[in-house]
Amino acid sequence: METAQQGGFSFDLCKRNEFFAAKGVQHPGFTKTGTTIAGLIFKDGVVLGADTRSTAGSTVADKNCEKIHFIAPNIYCCGAGTAADTENVTGMVASQLELHRYATGTQSRVVTAMTLLKGHLFKYQGHVSAALVLGGVDFRGPHLFTVYPHGSTDSLPFATMGSGSLNAMAVFEAGFKDDMSREEAMALVARAIRSGVMNDLGSGSNVDLCIITKDGVEYLRNHEYLQTKTYERQFPQKFASGSVPVVRERVYDIRRAVQVVEGEPMEMEVS
């Protein structure tokens, strides 16, 4: 019997893949962001933080990636887990919220984003591996949530996720106070991320921060740049011009095929 496709992923190939796996076929892996992400609520809003290392197995795939994703002008979300899942799930929710704002003409609420995220993640029973720290400020005030890959959520005053979550949580447990100032909060989140960067092999490179208050957002990309290369070659390899032999040379005169016409700049409607 044919059943109508209800949307979402097709799991038709799971049986086939199991068969292949039993025969010893290796399947390609995913880029997992072994990660430290964290957030906390302070007096005027929310501070989110993330490291910038992305790993594929034991190699560093990206030394400076962005893990704090845009959800709405007043809401941002840190992502850990499979890079593709965190990027797409936050993108989908961001787009749904934007349409919702056009329909209602009101600011998005953090709980709405959280509900959309958990709904999606629960539907996929943990197969969408996104572990998120969602933070924002709406008319009810600052909010901070953790969202787990299976769709459970917590509302917390301070939260951490990713492979460096224990390192970061240790710092939060030692240093968190209610109603911190903006500077105190930024310093504590940066210290929590730094703890993950230094002590967790899945996390590394730089510290990104995002501070959300009712008056606006400050996204501090590479707020802390921790370490540069420790050694420069004294005898660097120099390839002299002509090191590579030219096997064949062909010169095209594109002016015979292409005609370049100067035009007037177009008026663009900006409103």
Add this chain to the structure above:
Amino acid sequence: MAAALPVRASVPAAGQAVKQHATWSPYDDNGGTVVAVAGDDYCVVAASTRMSTGYSILTRNKSKILQLNPKCVIASAGMQADQETLHKVLHSRHVTYQFNHRKPMACPAMAQLLSNTLYYKRFFPYYTFNLCAGLDDEGRGAVYTYDAIGSYERVGYGCQGNGKELVQPVLDNQLKAASPLALPPQQWLSSLPLEQAVDLVKGAFVSAGERDIYTGDDVEILIITKDCIKTDRLELKRD
């Protein structure tokens, strides 16, 4: 592929428990990278000092190099417990050798001993990836590379451990040394001056430290010449 045999139904009899495989492994990978470059009258041996398990750093300062005598050292990556045991065994064998022969063991002899020691545990191997390096009887640099069960070869330079996929191609490109066994005979010792060889090794480690999460913290560098073994140290990134 082997022909499919009829499979006997593996349903356990009533009251009989299913035999299970062990869910634990006696092995662990504690990471690290070791490199050695042989020159005409020197040998450079280097090893990262980070020791880790999974995503955790156990220590930032664990030497992976065993100095047996002024002409021979052994550097091992892999599992720390097996490194320690192997180094202890080799050290003890070296002491006994000196009692019997009244001289330290030469590097090629040590290389053979290491191979034998590894193959002795053919069916429960030491989980170590070794380099034996030093100076041979003619005073030329010597590097021997191994697999975990004792297959070995003398080479002009070598690399073992987690960063080998990153470092070995760089050394191949820069040193291009052939195997000393290749026929017709080719130049296989690095003709680089010592300072340039050390610079190359340092550069290789810094690059490996950028991209391999198990290589970092520090590099311990031994410079072996006929007069002495000099120790150098380079900091790597600690993240």
